[in-house]
Amino acid sequence: MSANGTDNSTSKKPPSPSPLRFSKFFQSNMRILVTGGAGFIGSHLVDKLMENEKNEVIVVDNYFTGTKDNLKKWIGHPRFELIRHDVTEPLLIEVDQIYHLACPASPIFYKYNPVKTIKTNVIGTLNMLGLAKRVGARILLTSTSEVYGDPLEHPQTESYWGNVNPIGVRSCYDEGKRVAETLMFDYHRQHGIEIRIARIFNTYGPRMNIDDGRVVSNFIAQALRNEPLTVQLPGTQTRSFCYVSDMVRCSNSCSKSNYFTYECHLILIFFVLINQG
Numbered sequence: 001m002s003a004n005g006t007d008n009s010t011s012k013k014p015p016s017p018s019p020l021r022f023s024k025f026f027q028s029n030m031r032i033l034v035t036g037g038a039g040f041i042g043s044h045l046v047d048k049l050m051e052n053e054k055n056e057v058i059v060v061d062n063y064f065t066g067t068k069d070n071l072k073k074w075i076g077h078p079r080f081e082l083i084r085h086d087v088t089e090p091l092l093i094e095v096d097q098i099y100h101l102a103c104p105a106s107p108i109f110y111k112y113n114p115v116k117t118i119k120t121n122v123i124g125t126l127n128m129l130g131l132a133k134r135v136g137a138r139i140l141l142t143s144t145s146e147v148y149g150d151p152l153e154h155p156q157t158e159s160y161w162g163n164v165n166p167i168g169v170r171s172c173y174d175e176g177k178r179v180a181e182t183l184m185f186d187y188h189r190q191h192g193i194e195i196r197i198a199r200i201f202n203t204y205g206p207r208m209n210i211d212d213g214r215v216v217s218n219f220i221a222q223a224l225r226n227e228p229l230t231v232q233l234p235g236t237q238t239r240s241f242c243y244v245s246d247m248v249r250c251s252n253s254c255s256k257s258n259y260f261t262y263e264c265h266l267i268l269i270f271f272v273l274i275n276q277g
């Protein structure tokens with residue numbers, strides 16, 4: 001496809017699946033790897049993928065922000081496997097599709113260890129792309145609305161390049177995801193890998209940690225405790241919110257396009273909420 005005025009097409013044929021793909025132990029129609037599958041969005045994606053009886057789902061997670069509890073209904077299921085693994089280390093496995101979600105996504109968590117965050121985005125994505133290349137798997141990267149930085153355009157379309165601070169406290173995540181996107185397209189152009197990139201906006205729903213730190217969970221927790229809602233400065237910021245099941249439904253049925261953006265136009269303006277509070 002052509003996006004952002006550049007030619008992102010490739011004449012390379014996608015790499016062939018590894019010969020191990022045809023081993024007699026490989027009985028499912030589709031073996032799917034979900035990195036970060038024990039997390040908030042990842043575990044909902046696993047639920048969706050497990051609905052298809054032809055799928056075998058393998059989750060890798062280092063449990064930094066994810067938890068086994070999110071997957072407890074699948075542990076022990078014959079089509080499900082859970083591996084404690086950090087994507088910054090290489091992974092040798094045979095799969096047909098990769099959903100690469102692994103990375104802390106809430107600002108309080110990704111700012112906790114920024115060097116680790118950028119390593120996860122850069123080295124982790126390189127490792128997953130290396131795997132996709134070796135086994136001929138299609139790979140989806142969950143990117144973020146944060147690739148737009150402090151956007152100068154509203155709403156943001158895929159053709160907008162963003163306005164990102166390369167040295168700010170959020171850069172480990174914003175720039176990390178931007179490099180991850182670059183790697184995806186370079187592997188696509190250079191090696192013919194089939195790729196998808198989902199730029200996810202602020203997502204909410206069941207299994208969000210109460211201490212996640214994002215605005216929806218914070219507001220709900222504060223409202224339940226009868227506390228005032230904390231609105232960070234300047235207080236005029238806006239966000240697009242997406243419910244987790246809508247997010248997962250789109251990821252799972254992703255179109256042929258290499259890019260897609262989840263921007264549900266349910267825009268919350270903070271002062272409206274304050275007035276209601």
Ligand SMILES: O=c1ccn([C@@H]2O[C@H](COP(=O)(O)OP(=O)(O)O[C@H]3OC[C@@H](O)[C@H](O)[C@H]3O)[C@@H](O)[C@H]2O)c(=O)[nH]1
Pocket residue numbers: 105106107143144145146200201202203213214215216218219230231232233237239
């Ligand atoms: O208690 C709070 C928390 C947050 N906020 C404000 O609410 C806005 C939203 O902040 P959040 O912490 O929910 O997260 P952000 O929207 O900045 O980023 C989030 O959404 C996009 C995803 O891709 C990112 O992974 C995720 O971090 C910010 O302007 C923040 O300052 C509050 O006013 N009060």
